[in-house]
Amino acid sequence: MERRIRGRAASxxxxxxxxxxxxxxxxxxxxxxxxxxEHAALAAAVAGAREAVADLTASLAGDxxxxxxxxxxxxxxxxxxxxxxxxxxxxxxAEDAWRAAMAAEIAxxxxxxxxxxxxxxxDLADIRDRVxxxxxxxxxxxxxxxxxxxxxxxxxxxxxxxxDWSKGGxxxxxxxxxxxxxxxLARGRGVPMVVGLGRDLDSxxxxxLVDGTRAEVVIGPSPERMALARTEGDELRHRKxxxxxxxxxxxxxxxxxxxxxxxxISGPDDMAIVPARACDGVGLARTEFLTANLLHDEDAQYxxxxxxxxxxxxxxxxxxxxxxxxxxxxxxxxxDGESNPFLGLRGIxxxxxxxxxxxxxxxxxxxxxxxxxxxxxxxxxTNAGELDAARGHLRAVLSxxxxxxVACSEPxxxxxxxxxxxxxxAQDFAADFFSIGTNDLTQYATAASRDGAEVxxxxxxxxPGVLAMIAHVVRAGAARGVEVSICGDAAGDLRAIPALxxxxxxxxxxxxxxxxxxxxxxxxxxxxxxxxxx
Amino acid sequence: MQEVKxxxxxxxxxxxxxxPSVKLTQLAKRFAATxxxxxxxxxxxxxxxxxxxxxxxxAAKGETLYMRANGADAEDAVRALADLVxxxxxxx
Numbered sequence: 134m135e136r137r138i139r140g141r142a143a144s145x146x147x148x149x150x151x152x153x154x155x156x157x158x159x160x161x162x163x164x165x166x167x168x169x170x171e172h173a174a175l176a177a178a179v180a181g182a183r184e185a186v187a188d189l190t191a192s193l194a195g196d197x198x199x200x201x202x203x204x205x206x207x208x209x210x211x212x213x214x215x216x217x218x219x220x221x222x223x224x225x226x227a228e229d230a231w232r233a234a235m236a237a238e239i240a241x242x243x244x245x246x247x248x249x250x251x252x253x254x255x256d257l258a259d260i261r262d263r264v265x266x267x268x269x270x271x272x273x274x275x276x277x278x279x280x281x282x283x284x285x286x287x288x289x290x291x292x293x294x295x296x297d298w299s300k301g302g303x304x305x306x307x308x309x310x311x312x313x314x315x316x317x318l319a320r321g322r323g324v325p326m327v328v329g330l331g332r333d334l335d336s337x338x339x340x341x342l343v344d345g346t347r348a349e350v351v352i353g354p355s356p357e358r359m360a361l362a363r364t365e366g367d368e369l370r371h372r373k374x375x376x377x378x379x380x381x382x383x384x385x386x387x388x389x390x391x392x393x394x395x396x397x398i399s400g401p402d403d404m405a406i407v408p409a410r411a412c413d414g415v416g417l418a419r420t421e422f423l424t425a426n427l428l429h430d431e432d433a434q435y436x437x438x439x440x441x442x443x444x445x446x447x448x449x450x451x452x453x454x455x456x457x458x459x460x461x462x463x464x465x466x467x468x469d470g471e472s473n474p475f476l477g478l479r480g481i482x483x484x485x486x487x488x489x490x491x492x493x494x495x496x497x498x499x500x501x502x503x504x505x506x507x508x509x510x511x512x513x514x515t516n517a518g519e520l521d522a523a524r525g526h527l528r529a530v531l532s533x534x535x536x537x538x539v540a541c542s543e544p545x546x547x548x549x550x551x552x553x554x555x556x557x558x559a560q561d562f563a564a565d566f567f568s569i570g571t572n573d574l575t576q577y578a579t580a581a582s583r584d585g586a587e588v589x590x591x592x593x594x595x596x597p598g599v600l601a602m603i604a605h606v607v608r609a610g611a612a613r614g615v616e617v618s619i620c621g622d623a624a625g626d627l628r629a630i631p632a633l634x635x636x637x638x639x640x641x642x643x644x645x646x647x648x649x650x651x652x653x654x655x656x657x658x659x660x661x662x663x664x665x666x667x
Numbered sequence: 668m669q670e671v672k673x674x675x676x677x678x679x680x681x682x683x684x685x686x687p688s689v690k691l692t693q694l695a696k697r698f699a700a701t702x703x704x705x706x707x708x709x710x711x712x713x714x715x716x717x718x719x720x721x722x723x724x725x726a727a728k729g730e731t732l733y734m735r736a737n738g739a740d741a742e743d744a745v746r747a748l749a750d751l752v753x754x755x756x757x758x759x
Contacts, residue, residue: 249685
């Protein structure tokens with residue numbers, strides 16, 4: 134008897150295969166033996182992890198191979214296990230000894246001043262968990278069977294990279310988010326993935342059908358459904374290949390209306406997903422990589438922005454100023470203990486309260502603006518006064534830079550529209566452009582949290598009320614003679630694109646992995662047939 | 668046996684980070700001599716053949732990397748390591 138569980142769509146497509154449960158390490162248990170046995174158990178686990186990683190290295194290329202190559206070098210080094218063995222000699226169980234040794238190692242990385250070193254802590258955590266999996270006899274994440282449906286609470290990017298997805302397979306996660314790194318990887322590789330299936334993972338056994346387009350997992354699908362899914366899956370793959378083949382061509386609707394397709398960039402990895410010439414520029418570059426100690430480092434920021442400008446090679450690049458707060462805390466910068474952080478101090482509200490930090494970023498951005506068409510976007514703007522205040526800081530910074538004879542240029546200065554009150558008053562904002570952040574706009578307008586699985590269905594960008602706000606912003610932009618684009622997930626949501634174009638939107642900024650399909654979807658749309666445009 | 672010393676300035680963007688560390692240790696392992704590095708002329712010295720230990724040093728851009736080696740091919744080892752650092756680990 135087939136059974137369906139609904140989740141959230143993280144990567145489209147259909148996959149059928151046997152479920153392989155990747156159990157969480159929490160709750161795993163083994164019985165402690167003698168000192169010699171514990172010693173041997175850890176040695177065997179490290180050797181097992183090392184072999185799995187070595188196998189992986191051989192099958193990967195580029196960044197993924199490098200990440201794993203570093204892990205292999207550490208696993209081959211006796212210095213990594215020294216203190217764990219010492220603990221075992223003192224009577225610790227192998228898993229406790231290993232965890233303690235790795236905790237000390239990870240703490241060392243995390244305490245580094247340098248961002249590059251701190252980021253490597255995640256590699257160490259990966260190594261720790263990999264060895265623990267071997268120690269507990271759990272299916273090793275480096276050796277998941279090909280073609281299987283990986284069932285887990287959550288999945289680490291390295292575990293994803295350890296699977297040969299060319300043989301098929303899919304992912305079903307109890308938790309997770311469509312915006313996670315692993316979801317992005319899955320979309321990039323075309324691996325169907327559904328997240329947020331709830332805690333009841335144990336029922337996900339036998340043959341599973343993961344439908345990443347309809348956001349559901351079918352347990353024990355009927356032969357008819359499987360046949361249907363296979364046909365549909367083949368069609369999807371075919372369409373995708375075609376879309377990629379045409380990704381460099383401009384996106385024109387059937388009736389010949391050009392639509393600007395930009396990409397969202399969260400970090401350097403995103404620049405490798407599509408070539409710059411396939412997009413019309415960067416519609417949203419996030420600067421949340423600015424951790425506490427980079428907030429004051431103008432040169433480090435400038436280098437990051439300059440790299441983006443070089444990559445875009447003359448295409449416009451929209452960089453959002455620090456959007457901390459909400460679900461993105463920065464110790465010492467954001468406010469702790471807010472009862473509702475999404476309705477608290479975030480985005481521009483925080484920037485205006487930390488003018489010293491804000492001006493460092495505006496300086497770095499103004500310097501990078503000398504390299505090409507750079508646009509600065511302010512997040513979470515609610516009142517026209519905030520835009521005026523931010524512009525005041527920009528003018529001061531430009532005047533300082535001019536006095537110091539530092540090369541700079543005045544960036545185009547626009548706002549993100551994500552607060553409903555600002556959407557409905559867009560005509561009152563003297564911004565150089567509007568970019569609609571549909572994720573927050575939708576959650577604020579529908580009073581439904583972005584992350585709450587229970588209310589996910591309410592947070593629908595296609596709600597007529599949300600679409601009316603978007604159409605209003607488009608009209609306000611036209612009246613003021615400024616560009617309007619969409620940079621939220623809706624821009625890459627094939628279901629939402631017709632409605633957005635109908636509302637008058639002509640610029641979409643999407644995750645780089647989605648660019649080919651978004652362009653293909655635009656080419657299918659006939660605006661004349663959609664009825665009244667804006 | 669003579670101890671051989673050398674030094675080079677870390678000018679690559681990321682310092683003695685993951686990839687450069689792996690390259691440095693792989694190179695050091697090619698020599699029979701003991702090879703050590705430090706970020707001060709008088710140590711403390713770290714085994715240049717251990718990526719785990721090298722990463723603990725957290726040598727950043729702009730720091731001087733000191734090297735010393737002991738053994739038959741010590742001179743070649745120090746020269747090769749300094750070369751690698753001066754070539755920015757062949758990364759830029």
